[in-house]
Amino acid sequence: MGDAKNGGRCIAASRTLYGGIAARLNRSSAIEGGIGWHIAVGDILRTMDGGTMLCRPCTRAWQHPGAPVWWFVLPLAAAGGVLAAARARRLATALIPVLCGLSVALPYLLLIDYAAPRFLLPAHALAAVPVADCALSLTTSVRPSLRPAILTLIATLVAAQTVSQYVLLTHAVQVSAAGNGDYTRIAADLRTLGVRPPCLITGRLATPVGYEARCTSGQTAGHNRNATRTAILQTARSEPVAVLVRPRHRPPAYARTWTPHPLPGLRSHHGCEVPGPNWRRRRQHKPQPLQASRPQPTELRPRHHTTQLRC
Numbered sequence: 001m002g003d004a005k006n007g008g009r010c011i012a013a014s015r016t017l018y019g020g021i022a023a024r025l026n027r028s029s030a031i032e033g034g035i036g037w038h039i040a041v042g043d044i045l046r047t048m049d050g051g052t053m054l055c056r057p058c059t060r061a062w063q064h065p066g067a068p069v070w071w072f073v074l075p076l077a078a079a080g081g082v083l084a085a086a087r088a089r090r091l092a093t094a095l096i097p098v099l100c101g102l103s104v105a106l107p108y109l110l111l112i113d114y115a116a117p118r119f120l121l122p123a124h125a126l127a128a129v130p131v132a133d134c135a136l137s138l139t140t141s142v143r144p145s146l147r148p149a150i151l152t153l154i155a156t157l158v159a160a161q162t163v164s165q166y167v168l169l170t171h172a173v174q175v176s177a178a179g180n181g182d183y184t185r186i187a188a189d190l191r192t193l194g195v196r197p198p199c200l201i202t203g204r205l206a207t208p209v210g211y212e213a214r215c216t217s218g219q220t221a222g223h224n225r226n227a228t229r230t231a232i233l234q235t236a237r238s239e240p241v242a243v244l245v246r247p248r249h250r251p252p253a254y255a256r257t258w259t260p261h262p263l264p265g266l267r268s269h270h271g272c273e274v275p276g277p278n279w280r281r282r283r284q285h286k287p288q289p290l291q292a293s294r295p296q297p298t299e300l301r302p303r304h305h306t307t308q309l310r311c
Contacts (some may be wrong), residue, residue, distance in 0.1 A: 084137030100242025
């Protein structure tokens with residue numbers, strides 16, 4: 001009854017807001033970069049080593065290949081729990097969580113081309129139910145003389161998994177903190193160049209940097225596309241604009257004449273350059289005619305650096 005009620009709400013919202021279920025699915029697919037057959041198991045495993053919170057595109061190398069071993073054990077333990085529940089004539093108590101977990105996990109494993117550790121958290125939580133059945137079965141189905149050894153083995157495995165996950169969590173927190181610190185540093189350096197609200201930031205990292213700088217973020221391509229080249233150039237006539245570019249990549253055609261400015265000291269994103277005039281210096285001059293006094297665009301170019309905290 002609850003599923004039917006929620007399904008009706010979903011259908012009504014699809015027709016009201018998108019014009020139909022197919023239109024809503026097409027829009028969702030466009031936002032996700034195209035939903036289709038894509039085996040993303042390897043992508044998911046690459047995110048399990050604590051090196052990234054989002055792998056998109058997932059081209060990074062495995063830093064700790066041994067870290068995902070626990071996740072290969074999880075489905076085996078869950079299957080053992082289902083068999084144990086079936087022998088105890090309570091199959092539904094273990095099978096239903098497994099089926100629900102699979103329904104949550106399969107879209108992330110088979111239909112999208114990027115990954116994040118958080119995607120499978122609901123599936124992991126649901127799998128804990130049959131895994132507990134498996135552990136209980138191991139302790140009750142053996143001879144009493146073997147139970148202490150089985151309990152010791154289970155406790156050792158749980159402790160080892162907990163410690164390994166704590167190590168990965170610590171590493172993930174450090175990576176996340178470094179990335180967030182970079183966003184704050186870029187925003188602060190932009191402010192020294194005169195990029196202050198109202199302003200527009202586009203290109204790579206535009207959304208987090210724009211948030212830190214209190215600027216609007218805009219993209220002309222990709223899953224976050226919400227602006228056009230013409231709109232960006234029009235905005236540049238009335239407010240500061242910064243463009244972020246990937247390392248060793250050329251800026252957009254409309255920004256290739258802008259002058260880069262270095263932004264040193266980044267820890268995670270390997271430094272930046274911002275091309276464009278220094279607006280702070282310009283404001284020290286006497287007023288200019290309207291066209292000459294309009295704020296000029298700025299290009300922000302991340303680049304690799306040869307020594308730490310310098311670029």
